Amino acid sequence: MYENLETAENKENLKRVVIDPVSRVEGHGKVTLLLDEDNKVKQARLHIVEFRGFERFIQGRPYWELPVLVQRLCGICPVSHHLAAAKAIDQLVGVDPENLPPAADKLRRLLHFGQVMQSHALHFFHLSSPDLLFGFESDISKRNIIAVLNEYPDIGLQGVKLRKYGQEVIRMVSGKRIHGTGAIAGGMNKSLTKEERDYLLKDIDQMIEWSVGAVALIKKVHCSNLPYYDDFATIPTSYLGLTKNSGALEFYHGGIRAKDANGGTIMDHIDYCKYNDYIHEEVRSWTYMKFPYLTALGQEKGWYRVGPLARVNICDSIDTPLAEQARVEFKQHGSEPMVHSTLAFHWARLIETLHCAESIKQLLADPDLMSSDLVTQGEKRFEGIGVIEAPRGTLFHHYQVDENDIVTKANLIVSTTSNNMGMNESVRQVAAEYLSGQELTEPLLNNLEVAIRAYDPCLSCATHAVGKMPLQLELVDAEGNLIDKLVKHSDGQFEKTT
Amino acid sequence: MIKPILVFGYGNLSRGDDALGPLLLEHIEEQCNLEAVEILTDFQLQVEHALDLENRKLVLFVDASVSCKTAFDFCELQPLKDKSYSTHAMSPASVLQVYQAIKKQDPPPAFLLSIQGLSFELGEELSSQAEKNLFLAGQFARQLLNNTDLNYWRQQIKN
Numbered sequence: 001m002y003e004n005l006e007t008a009e010n011k012e013n014l015k016r017v018v019i020d021p022v023s024r025v026e027g028h029g030k031v032t033l034l035l036d037e038d039n040k041v042k043q044a045r046l047h048i049v050e051f052r053g054f055e056r057f058i059q060g061r062p063y064w065e066l067p068v069l070v071q072r073l074c075g076i077c078p079v080s081h082h083l084a085a086a087k088a089i090d091q092l093v094g095v096d097p098e099n100l101p102p103a104a105d106k107l108r109r110l111l112h113f114g115q116v117m118q119s120h121a122l123h124f125f126h127l128s129s130p131d132l133l134f135g136f137e138s139d140i141s142k143r144n145i146i147a148v149l150n151e152y153p154d155i156g157l158q159g160v161k162l163r164k165y166g167q168e169v170i171r172m173v174s175g176k177r178i179h180g181t182g183a184i185a186g187g188m189n190k191s192l193t194k195e196e197r198d199y200l201l202k203d204i205d206q207m208i209e210w211s212v213g214a215v216a217l218i219k220k221v222h223c224s225n226l227p228y229y230d231d232f233a234t235i236p237t238s239y240l241g242l243t244k245n246s247g248a249l250e251f252y253h254g255g256i257r258a259k260d261a262n263g264g265t266i267m268d269h270i271d272y273c274k275y276n277d278y279i280h281e282e283v284r285s286w287t288y289m290k291f292p293y294l295t296a297l298g299q300e301k302g303w304y305r306v307g308p309l310a311r312v313n314i315c316d317s318i319d320t321p322l323a324e325q326a327r328v329e330f331k332q333h334g335s336e337p338m339v340h341s342t343l344a345f346h347w348a349r350l351i352e353t354l355h356c357a358e359s360i361k362q363l364l365a366d367p368d369l370m371s372s373d374l375v376t377q378g379e380k381r382f383e384g385i386g387v388i389e390a391p392r393g394t395l396f397h398h399y400q401v402d403e404n405d406i407v408t409k410a411n412l413i414v415s416t417t418s419n420n421m422g423m424n425e426s427v428r429q430v431a432a433e434y435l436s437g438q439e440l441t442e443p444l445l446n447n448l449e450v451a452i453r454a455y456d457p458c459l460s461c462a463t464h465a466v467g468k469m470p471l472q473l474e475l476v477d478a479e480g481n482l483i484d485k486l487v488k489h490s491d492g493q494f495e496k497t498t
Numbered sequence: 499m500i501k502p503i504l505v506f507g508y509g510n511l512s513r514g515d516d517a518l519g520p521l522l523l524e525h526i527e528e529q530c531n532l533e534a535v536e537i538l539t540d541f542q543l544q545v546e547h548a549l550d551l552e553n554r555k556l557v558l559f560v561d562a563s564v565s566c567k568t569a570f571d572f573c574e575l576q577p578l579k580d581k582s583y584s585t586h587a588m589s590p591a592s593v594l595q596v597y598q599a600i601k602k603q604d605p606p607p608a609f610l611l612s613i614q615g616l617s618f619e620l621g622e623e624l625s626s627q628a629e630k631n632l633f634l635a636g637q638f639a640r641q642l643l644n645n646t647d648l649n650y651w652r653q654q655i656k657n
Contacts (some may be wrong), residue, residue, distance in 0.1 A: 057512070057621040072512035073620070075587070076542030118546075126545050145545060146579050156602055164546040403566035 002428035008034050008043035031448050044431035046424050058410040063089050063401050067183050076458050079115035080390035084397040086183035087386030093185040094378025099251050103371035104187035109172040109252045110363045111182055117356035118166025119351045119391035121457045125159020132221050135448045137443035158210040165207050172196040187375030197364055204361045211354040215326045218347045233342035233426040233451035236261040239310035242389050247316035251389040259314045263337030272387035289420050303421035306393025308348035313338050320358035326351045342426050345454040390415050392456055416457045426451040501536040502555035508540050509562050513533040514622030515615030518562040522584050530643045541609035542587035548597040557608040559590040570635040571612045607648050
């Protein structure tokens, strides 16, 4: 571990390097490095502008608005927020998950598989494949989707079409690509028509085939570069996620499981409505983002990772055959019970993509999807908690309402928050093992971004006003004098000044 | 049947003036004949939106812009390999570039209507200035959709 690089001593004697913002992640992140006169890294931190205003945005609104309202928190994973909120407000109308009409449960699962599939496809093919196919320190002009489309046209196009297919699943289930109102308190507001089902069935075998190819591709990339891929940004950690009662991989509804770095069980089948008893959040002075930890292990040792790597690590199996076969191969590639390689996030992500494609096919064969029995209600409650596995990891929505159905309290723990410590540790590992002592160049600094990108962090603001988001990297000496400056303008052009 | 004209407005309705793109679509839906016009919206542009450009005669992207010096701006787009093609939110020009890379052919003529926005915080209402800009941009968009001739659209570009 590299905790010693979180806070340096004698900062006044150190040079400061800033990567701001980190590119190919959602939202605004910044990395700062403090270097001594020999360019040895003494401090490395990932700073993230937190999702401030979430709770204020939600409080004071009637609960039934939440599934639509929370989609606007994030332009990247609106369906994840939509479903987590829907699960929470089910409880407000007295409906527990096991009492949801089967059609509603299956439609929500279909919606969620579509969301995870499109999100994972975007991340792998669009944002990460340039690094993985061309190399972390390759010419910057190559590290983009256009270069992938030009040099690997089949892979590039498959990525675009997998993404599109996932979006079409969302559109069919919720009625719209975005702002759809698929899930409502106690159920769903529409089922699939036969035409909609047939439309999705038409291409699903192709999606499964491409997903199988994608798993084979990442396995080949990963295993062709051993031990580098198993060492880069790698940190032994605990992992947390939902699983089914059987211990199988689960995205929509299950109990909380956490395992330690050796594969030992920390907790299992925990009712997520009691998450507050098991997870606390720590605040640190240098970042807006909180650091969640397992109370059983304490602040120092209780941090954990979530997301594809966590889920594939902690589950006992996957209940679709091709993805299960891929999971077994994934686990067997290393010699330890848990796969800690940060770059293995990509591999796990594509195993999940395959699982989504297989699951979508299974669900589309289920006549319940066309049932009209979509909504149920029970006795009103004043508190609701919804937890799902979003593409980037476990997502918690927790609401309290008053007698007028107005939200009085909201608490959200988003996936990227849970990975905050993991991302910081990965940044420190790369800084210490790959950058320390070297003259910093853009290709070398891309290694830090590669480590962060593996987590697919969503630092979302969903605001994309034209003209924003420049990147500026400054090298300042011990006296505070600017030595080097690299600027990426909003039009994408780079300028270096000395 | 694919409609020949695509109007794609993007932005987040709950982020103040970022709502300008989707709100202009609402205006168009109320005020214009949509027989030949398809309206699409999303939070932001992404790689798969290149597939929405297939078989179109004209494409109009609509977005909020902090760089806009007047109430609105109108320009023609060319495929451009800017850095946005490697983010979660692409520029319309880079979507055209993706179209070109996928289809191995030129994209349909595409234009960007930028509407000046000032404030983009979560939970904010549309600013009063943005409301005025939206009204003016809406009038302009109506003119465009009443005359979907490529040369006419090009003539509307201010130098």
